Amino acid sequence: MLVGCMPLVLMVVFALVLQQRRSNWSQVVLKRVLPALSDQYSCEVSADAPSFHTDFVTGKMNVVDLPVKQPQITNIKSRYRPDETLHGNCSSHNSRPAANLTWIINGHLAKNSQLIRYPRIKEQHEKETSTLGLRFLVEPRHFTSGRLKIRCSASIGNLYWQSTEKSIEEEKPRPPQPATPSPTYGNDVLDKDFRDTNRRWPEMNKLPEEHQRSVDETMASNGAAAWAATAPWSLLALLLASR
Numbered sequence: 421m422l423v424g425c426m427p428l429v430l431m432v433v434f435a436l437v438l439q440q441r442r443s444n445w446s447q448v449v450l451k452r453v454l455p456a457l458s459d460q461y462s463c464e465v466s467a468d469a470p471s472f473h474t475d476f477v478t479g480k481m482n483v484v485d486l487p488v489k490q491p492q493i494t495n496i497k498s499r500y501r502p503d504e505t506l507h508g509n510c511s512s513h514n515s516r517p518a519a520n521l522t523w524i525i526n527g528h529l530a531k532n533s534q535l536i537r538y539p540r541i542k543e544q545h546e547k548e549t550s551t552l553g554l555r556f557l558v559e560p561r562h563f564t565s566g567r568l569k570i571r572c573s574a575s576i577g578n579l580y581w582q583s584t585e586k587s588i589e590e591e592k593p594r595p596p597q598p599a600t601p602s603p604t605y606g607n608d609v610l611d612k613d614f615r616d617t618n619r620r621w622p623e624m625n626k627l628p629e630e631h632q633r634s635v636d637e638t639m640a641s642n643g644a645a646a647w648a649a650t651a652p653w654s655l656l657a658l659l660l661a662s663r
Contacts, residue, residue: 436450436453436457437450437451437452437453438450438451439451453483454483455483455485455516455545455546456483457481457483458480458481458482458483459480459481460478460479460480460481461478461479461480461481462476462477462478462479463476463477463478463479464476482517482577484515484516484517484576484577484579484580485514485515485516485545485547486515486576486579486580487512487513487514487515487519487574487580487582488513488514489513490574490582490583490584491510491511491512491519491521491572491573491574491582491583491584492510492511492512492513492584493508493509493510493570493572493584493586494508494509494510494511495507495508495509496508496570496586496588497588498588498589499588499589499590499591500558500568500588500589500590500591501558501590501591501592501593502558502559502560502562502563502590503557503558503559504557504558504591505555505556505557505558506554506555506556506557506558506570506588507553507554507555508553508554509536509538509551509552509553509554510523510551510552510553510554510572510574510584511549511550511551511552512549512550512574513543513549514543514547514548514549515547515548515549515550515576515580516545516546516547516548517548517576518540518548518549518550519550519574519575519576519580520550520574520575520576521550521551521552521572521573521574522552522572522573522574522575523535523552523554523570523571523572524570524571524572524573525556525562525568525569525570526562526564526568526569526570527569530554530556534554534555534556535552535553535554535555536552536553536554536555537552537553538550538551538552538553550574552572554570554572563590566589566590567587567588567589567590568587568588568589568590569585569586569587569588570585570586570588571583571584571585571586572584572585
């Protein structure tokens with residue numbers, strides 16, 4: 421930790437550990453600083469006699485715990501199609517103070533209407549996690565050579581800046597699938613079925629042997645009159661046999 425100053429007398433403050441070899445008339449170097457040491461500090465300069473003029477300046481010292489990892493992008497797919505809504509989050513974990521997050525779409529800052537702001541989450545040791553959401557309708561103009569690039573950056577003052585980028589591929593519409601043809605029968609199949617039916621017709625209409633014998637005996641003994649009387653029964657037998 422560097423603190424600029426031109427002291428004639430260096431006053432040691434409780435809980436501050438001074439690196440004497442790196443400290444001189446223009447700066448003070450501290451080590452093992454803790455977050456609790458964030459406060460206002462003053463540097464005082466006094467002149468020798470006869471003026472004994474004294475001046476001092478005061479500045480704010482903030483002790484920062486930087487995030488260990490880069491910002492993380494979540495809930496965003498690797499492929500999107502035009503007219504689909506992109507909705508994801510960017511988070512920076514465990515820092516003090518919380519990191520400031522920024523979304524960038526194809527090199528341009530995201531609009532406020534595209535941002536979703538979430539409250540910061542309190543973590544252990546007075547650290548915080550910050551999350552910023554992004555939501556917008558994907559349009560064909562967002563894709564350059566079939567790619568859409570989004571970036572999330574996290575910063576803490578001028579001490580920390582990290583970013584994470586995600587490249588999204590344009591999902592092309594699937595070509596329509598050809599309809600499955602319904603089974604049809606050609607003329608050759610119909611002709612074959614017709615020939616089979618004609619060939620089996622005599623067999624299909626043939627009377628059972630016992631009925632045929634009865635008809636033959638009746639016709640032989642009684643002649644045409646008897647046949648006329650038994651004709652209805654023969655017709656019934658024919659119908660039953662055809663089933």
